Amino acid sequence: MSAAAREKDIALRMTLRLESLSWEQRRKLTGLLFVLPTVLFVTVFFIIPLAMTVFMSFHDWPLIGEQSWIGTTNYTELAKDRQYLKSLDFTFRYTILVTPPIFILGFILASLVRHNIRFIGIFRTIFFLPVVIGLGVSSLLWIWMLDQRVGIFNKILLDLHLIAKPQLFLAKPTTAMNVIILSVVWKTVGFTMILLLAGLQSIPDELYESADVDGAGYFRKLLYITLPLMRRTIALALILSVIGSVLAFDQFYIITRGGPRNSTISIVYWIFNNSFTYWKMGYGAAMSIVLLGILVALTSVQYYVLRERY
Amino acid sequence: MTSRRIVFAVLIMALCIGALPLSAQDEGVTMTMWVRNIGDQVQELVDAWNDRGGNQIELTVIPPNEFVTKMGAAIAAGESPDIASIDLIYAPAFAAAGQLLDITDWVDALPYADDLLPAHSELGTYQGRKYAVPFLIEGSFMMYNKGLFEAAGLDPETPPTTWDELLEAARAISAIDDETYGYYFAAACAGCNAFTYLPFIWASGGDVLSEDYSEATIATDPIVREALEYYRLMWEEGLIPESASIDDGGSFVSAFGTGTIGIAGTGAFGINVYRNDHPELNLGAFHIPGKDGGAASFGGGDVIAIGSGTQYPEEAWEFLEWMMSDETQLELYAARNRTTVRVSMLENEYSKDDPLVLTAASALAVGKSPYSLVYNDLFNDPNGPWLEMIQIAILDGDIDGALQLGQERFTQIIEG
Numbered sequence A: 001m002s003a004a005a006r007e008k009d010i011a012l013r014m015t016l017r018l019e020s021l022s023w024e025q026r027r028k029l030t031g032l033l034f035v036l037p038t039v040l041f042v043t044v045f046f047i048i049p050l051a052m053t054v055f056m057s058f059h060d061w062p063l064i065g066e067q068s069w070i071g072t073t074n075y076t077e078l079a080k081d082r083q084y085l086k087s088l089d090f091t092f093r094y095t096i097l098v099t100p101p102i103f104i105l106g107f108i109l110a111s112l113v114r115h116n117i118r119f120i121g122i123f124r125t126i127f128f129l130p131v132v133i134g135l136g137v138s139s140l141l142w143i144w145m146l147d148q149r150v151g152i153f154n155k156i157l158l159d160l161h162l163i164a165k166p167q168l169f170l171a172k173p174t175t176a177m178n179v180i181i182l183s184v185v186w187k188t189v190g191f192t193m194i195l196l197l198a199g200l201q202s203i204p205d206e207l208y209e210s211a212d213v214d215g216a217g218y219f220r221k222l223l224y225i226t227l228p229l230m231r232r233t234i235a236l237a238l239i240l241s242v243i244g245s246v247l248a249f250d251q252f253y254i255i256t257r258g259g260p261r262n263s264t265i266s267i268v269y270w271i272f273n274n275s276f277t278y279w280k281m282g283y284g285a286a287m288s289i290v291l292l293g294i295l296v297a298l299t300s301v302q303y304y305v306l307r308e309r310y
Numbered sequence B: 001m002t003s004r005r006i007v008f009a010v011l012i013m014a015l016c017i018g019a020l021p022l023s024a025q026d027e028g029v030t031m032t033m034w035v036r037n038i039g040d041q042v043q044e045l046v047d048a049w050n051d052r053g054g055n056q057i058e059l060t061v062i063p064p065n066e067f068v069t070k071m072g073a074a075i076a077a078g079e080s081p082d083i084a085s086i087d088l089i090y091a092p093a094f095a096a097a098g099q100l101l102d103i104t105d106w107v108d109a110l111p112y113a114d115d116l117l118p119a120h121s122e123l124g125t126y127q128g129r130k131y132a133v134p135f136l137i138e139g140s141f142m143m144y145n146k147g148l149f150e151a152a153g154l155d156p157e158t159p160p161t162t163w164d165e166l167l168e169a170a171r172a173i174s175a176i177d178d179e180t181y182g183y184y185f186a187a188a189c190a191g192c193n194a195f196t197y198l199p200f201i202w203a204s205g206g207d208v209l210s211e212d213y214s215e216a217t218i219a220t221d222p223i224v225r226e227a228l229e230y231y232r233l234m235w236e237e238g239l240i241p242e243s244a245s246i247d248d249g250g251s252f253v254s255a256f257g258t259g260t261i262g263i264a265g266t267g268a269f270g271i272n273v274y275r276n277d278h279p280e281l282n283l284g285a286f287h288i289p290g291k292d293g294g295a296a297s298f299g300g301g302d303v304i305a306i307g308s309g310t311q312y313p314e315e316a317w318e319f320l321e322w323m324m325s326d327e328t329q330l331e332l333y334a335a336r337n338r339t340t341v342r343v344s345m346l347e348n349e350y351s352k353d354d355p356l357v358l359t360a361a362s363a364l365a366v367g368k369s370p371y372s373l374v375y376n377d378l379f380n381d382p383n384g385p386w387l388e389m390i391q392i393a394i395l396d397g398d399i400d401g402a403l404q405l406g407q408e409r410f411t412q413i414i415e416g
Helices: A003-019 A023-057 A073-080 A082-112 A120-132 A135-146 A152-159 A173-201 A205-213 A218-229 A231-246 A250-256 A267-277 A281-305 B003-026 B041-051 B064-076 B088-096 B104-108 B118-123 B146-151 B163-174 B190-196 B198-203 B222-236 B242-246 B268-277 B313-324 B326-336 B355-366 B375-380 B385-395 B399-414
Strands: B030-036 B056-062 B083-087 B132-139 B141-145 B181-184 B261-266 B283-286 B295-306
Touching (some): A073 A281, A135 A152, A135 A250, A218 A231, A231 A281, A250 A267, A267 A281, A267 B064, B030 B064, B088 B295, B088 B375, B132 B313, B141 B163, B163 B181, B163 B222, B163 B261, B190 B385, B268 B283, B295 B355
Antiparallel strands (some): B132 B295, B141 B283
């Protein structure tokens, strides 16, 4: 039998086998085939690692060496871990401080680049550019820009006579936090801008035109047309921004190294430290599971508050 | 020649050509070796080894702060190197985890086994078995700028021997001008301060851990408080540049090289750096002093071990043996201002006229290395209690708070 004939034979047999199924069964099978890649992806990259993390969290699991089952000890230890609670507190304070500027600035930028006028693409690209740089690279860039000897910030502030001598931005907890926020806003605002821009552009112009006819001003249009119609986009932008902030790590690990005086250790940084520096993988896993629970709760609340109400 | 013979001849030739690279490969194996980034010494050694032909070594240099993390992750992933140069302080932890090859028999068979530096050898030993041998030898000591001593009206040939003398020298140097400072320490670098600040406490008879390393003595040992107050005083008086407060080790060596610092802690690694990069500096060295005299040093550096998962244990040992041999120690260590791994060779034809190298070598006589499985968590971790205590006490001035926090966190970590 030639190769072509063999293939034809196989195709025929498969068809016959499929034909023996009812319409309903075939529909289910087709549906299953369509979702199969996603199911596989989610299983391999989410469900299995999650199950492993849960499993690890009930063990004393050193990075190297033997593991042993310790039940819920890792979870009870968490309540006594002062740095864990301090890191949670710091992470939430950081999230509360960093989310509004990213959102408001993103919204202003989106409004500015909304209309398709000449050269607008250049501005959209410039605002979006920092997003494509890796957070690690941008953090190193910021270390350099913040340096007291060669950094551009000190140079500008000195030239403007706003400071008398070069400042050590990372020496105090407050200034360290502020410069981190500044660097993150610079790095991520472009992404929020693009999300909000898509939302803005999906609002039909006719609504604004009729509002103009009714004599509505800018803020009235913003309150009664723009914001209500962008509810879904705003929800998405805020949820992504909040999740990103709660999971912040690179900027603290690279720029401040958790300092000064351990004042900028985010929760993921503390999980990393326990898992890889102190080799307590089981404890790190337990912290990750608790963090996952917190994130699910936070996202649910956000989703509920910003849900469609009509 | 018949066509059959021609085919036969061609086949033979092809076989010979094909075998050439094979036989070249058979001459040696390529081993992987990891080292933390502390200067060129290891690269020079590995280059010299590779130039001999035969077994080769592929060196991977890892940022010092990330060595333990990367090594741990690599071991967990089953990708550990054949040979590892490990900060000696971590050797017990890696040996305890069963990740280093037991080389007791090989070490004991060396004719100079008893001549290997004792502090390093002790840290390479776990439960009576030997897992690592001395490799990079660093005893901490103080480097001083003789030019600035002279400019400040101090005798450049009489370095300080007590805390008070050091303080007075730092004050005099700081008084030269606004750009010059008497003293320097990297206030955001945990490891640097274990290396150069702990000896201030040891030299005065104090310690932050009990003798068997099972208890923290931060709150109970009065010397710890006095040492913190001593640095705090220098900080308050402006004898240390403000930029030191954010130095996470990046300027630990280079700050002194600027020529604006009078005295700074360093190790043998500093000698070549300053001599090569700053030949204009007139350098002097002295031991880290105790409050009323005496001296101490942190016996640091690396030990070298063979990974328990290696396929080439004999070949790796061959490198270790070559490294410790008379010739390598003399020509690649001593001749290049480096401290030898053999006690009897500390004073040698190269070091005998070099006061800096002699100070570095003699620092080992007063050297101490804490033997603790949780050393990293206590001292070296940038977010650990040692650095936090130093920063709160010296930079913020809250000595009581720092002592209490240090005692609590040390105890928590020691008790697991």
